[in-house]
Amino acid sequence: MAEEGIPGRVVVVGTGLIGTSIALAMRKRGAEVLLTDRDAASLRMAVELGAGQALPDGAAEEPADLAVLAVPPAAVAVTLLDAQKRGLAKVYTDVASVKALPLAQAAQLGCDLSVFVAGHPLAGRERSGPAAAQDDLFLGRPWALCAPPEAKPEAVEAVTALARACGAEPVTVDAEEHDRAVALVSHGPHVVSAAVAARLTVADDVALGLAGQGVRDVTRIAASDPRLWIGILSANSEPVAEVLEAVATDLAVAASLLRDGSEGAAAHVADLLLRGNAGRARIPGKHGGDQKTYAVVPVMIPDRPGELAMIFQAAGIAGVNIEDVAIEHSPGRPLGVLEISVKPEAAERLAEELRARGWSVPG
Amino acid sequence: MAEEGIPGRVVVVGTGLIGTSIALAMRKRGAEVLLTDRDAASLRMAVELGAGQALPDGAAEEPADLAVLAVPPAAVAVTLLDAQKRGLAKVYTDVASVKALPLAQAAQLGCDLSVFVAGHPLAGRERSGPAAAQDDLFLGRPWALCAPPEAKPEAVEAVTALARACGAEPVTVDAEEHDRAVALVSHGPHVVSAAVAARLTVADDVALGLAGQGVRDVTRIAASDPRLWIGILSANSEPVAEVLEAVATDLAVAASLLRDGSEGAAAHVADLLLRGNAGRARIPGKHGGDQKTYAVVPVMIPDRPGELAMIFQAAGIAGVNIEDVAIEHSPGRPLGVLEISVKPEAAERLAEELRARGWSVPG
Incomplete structure (x- = not known):
């Protein structure tokens, strides 16, 4: 039995990373989930993962409470039209990374927009496909909702309930505003990462031997699937083009200022770096509030099982809450530095506890 | 007493992050270290951190084995000339992120290049100053060495011994080649990160509320100190300008292709994304070898002390070696996902062990 107030019977069209993750999250809340995908292997894997049952080919006996169209941006409108013809559900939503184009296409195709609320859960992974799906993928993440003017209140309620049931925070936003926003904070940076x-x-x-952590971070998302991304970029072409042009101009100007070599020119380049500082500082912290500043306690660790457990045990004994951890591996050596982020007031206590137990913690 | 084969008496000019870290590393190996910095507060802090003794103002009684000039790129040549006039050491090196300009300026100023070997340890942090210094900062990192043709073999030996004593891997490289390399893997990406x-x-x-991990990674190094970076960029202007122009061109072309909107245009944008995949895959793995592929085991963790210790203890009991860890915080909730990277063959064993002990590990 589904928990109260959430859609009890959900159809998920498209069992990729996002569709399967939504299915898993809704199953966990007790919903009945029916799955379909034009790729039989993907569908089979999602069923095996426990994401739901395969949707029978024929017409559904009874419309589901909600159908989630987890298909690429360009496929949303035609998939919606087809689903509505088959009477799959009472309410429909999608999960595409762009919103204006699918809504416009759906209107053009004559879809019933009174029961469609476009959605975009802001979550993802570098890996794709049902095998990478997680029922907690959306926990605490924003989930953008763009209701067309025709949308009935009960349709908005059902899609909002879906987002909440997946653990996400629903954010109501205009489709054009959404698309400009993601061009700035996601689609544009993606192309820039690829260009670097x-x-x-x-x-x-x-040169490759001299690569450090900086270029690794800047290019991490350049490892993503181009087939997935070309669909997103093409569907949000105008806002993305604007961001890319602005970045390209800043870089071309910086290049010519560096070639100029005068002190005034250097000051202009420094100004770009300062604007970079200011923009970076505006990104909210991981916990959704202001960016928190943690103290980092570095510990040398031998690369063998058991060592991390003992370090975290020592932190527990010291009563220190660990906010974040990262391992900085030393290339070519079986050694690493564990960087433990803690509240500033707890750093010295943790460092002393670890030193007292024989770990090397620089002062 | 210094360990055998390493410079026993070292002068460090400039007690910032790099200078103080070298001083700490050499002190740990038993070397006598004398420190100097034109900023008295920075010098005092380095002394208090145990990095060495302050260098007396007057002429040194006896030249040290080695002087490390840890000053900005534009200050290297004049600092070298001054140090050589004072007879500070038998051999000199620097640590600047660019190599051709300081070497050319040193030659122009008439420095004695037979006892100078330019150096660049590829290590750093987002924080700067002596307080951020660590004696293990260079462990396993490349340390570029550029010896001018005049350099005596014993000078090369002394600077190589310094790099090794700090735990780094010396890499002999031509100054121009070095500068083009770091423009590509460090200086260029830095400006691009700032522009995003x-x-x-x-x-x-x-828009800021929709920011995810991708834009956070791309812009991480944009938080660095502009004063430090404008010096580096200005001293390596030509190679950096070339990289920025190439990236700017790729972005401007991508923008106009997106505006074009044809399928052929989309294919060209996809090609940039594919080249991004290929370039990203060429960055060596953290251990210096080929990029290793680890399996990631995600575990839901309550945000309280002790939990991590128990998870790592369970991994130890299962005999699983942890290659990397990261915590994915769920914004707005006291919950996180611990992502444990392990060898693919160990992933299932770890997942089972953790599930058996009651943790939630998605399949």
Whole structure:
């Protein structure tokens, strides 16, 4: 039995990472989930993962409470039209990373927009497909909701309930505003990351050997699936193009200022770096509030089982809450530095506890 | 007493992050370290951190084995000339992020290049100053060495011994080649990161609320100190300008292709994303070898002390070696997902062990 107030019977069209993760989250809340995907192997895997049952090919006996169209942006409108013709559900939503184009196409195709509320859960992974799905993928994440003017209140309620049931925070936003926002904080940075990584195809081994953490971070998302991303970029072309042009202009200007070499020119480049500082500082902290500043306690760790457990045990004994951890591996050596982020007031207590137990903690 | 084969008496000019870290590393190996910095507070802090003794103002009684000039790129040559006039050491090196300009300026000023070997340890932190210094900062990192043609073999030996004593891997490289390499893998990406972050100064709260891990990673290094970086960029202007122009061109072309909107245009944008995949894959893995693929085991963790210790203890009991860890915080909730990277063959064993002990590990 589904928990009260959530859609009890859900159809998920498209069992990729997002569709399967939603299915898993709704199953966990007790909903009945029916799955469909034009790729039979993907559908089978999602069923095996416990995400739900395969939707029978024929017409549904009774419309589900909600159908989630987890398909690429360009496929949303036609999938909606088809689903509505089959009478799959009472209410429909999608999960595409762009919102204006699918809504416009759906209107053009004559879909019933009184029962469609477009959605975009802001969650993802570098891996794709049902195998990477997680029932907690949306926990605490924003879930953008764009209701067309025709949408009935009960449709908005059902999709809002879906987002909440998946653990996300629903954010009502206009479709055009959404698309400009994600161009700025997601789609644009994605192409820039790819352009930096693309330079490395001409790098020699000396250059690659000098690569540090900075270029690794800047290019991490350049490892994503181009097939998925070209669909997103094409469907949000105008806002993304604007961001890319602005970045390209800043970079071209910086290049010519560096070539100029005067002190005034250097001051202009420094100004770009300062604007970078200011923009970076505006990104909210991981916990959704202001960016928190933690103290980092670095500990040298031998690369063997058991060591991390003992370190965290020592932290527990010291009563220190660990906010974040990262391992900085030393290339070519079986050694690493564990960086433990804690509240500033707890740093010295943790460092002393660890030193007292024989770990090397620089002062 | 210094360990055998390492410089026994070292002068460090400039007690910032890098200078103080070298001083700490050499002190740990038993070397006598003398420190100097034109900023008295920075010098005092380095002395208090145990990095060495303050260098007396007058002429040194006897030249040290080695002087490390840990000053900005533009200050290297004049600092070298001054140090050589004072007879500070038998051999000199620097740590600047660019190599061709300081070497050319040193030659122009008439420095004795037979006892100078330029160096660049590839290590750093987002924080700067002596307080951020660590004696293990260089462990396993590359340390580029650029010896001018005049350099005596014993000078090369002394600077190589310094790099090794700090735990780094010396890499002999031509100065111009070094500068082109770091423009590609460090200086260029730095400016690009700043340009992406600079866009966020015009973002509204909706956009900032939709920011995910991707834009956080791309803009992490945009938080660095502009005063430090403008010196580096200005001293390596030509190679950096080339990288920025290439990236700017790729972005401007991508923007106009997106505006074009044809399928052929989309294919060209997809090609940039594919080149991004290829370039990203060329970055060596953290251990210095090929990029290793680990399996990631996600575990839901309550945000309280002791939990991590128990998880790592369970991993130890299962005999699983942990290659990397990261905590994915769920914004707005006291919950997180611990992502444990392990060798693919160990993933299922770890997942089962954790499930058996009551943790939630998605399949």
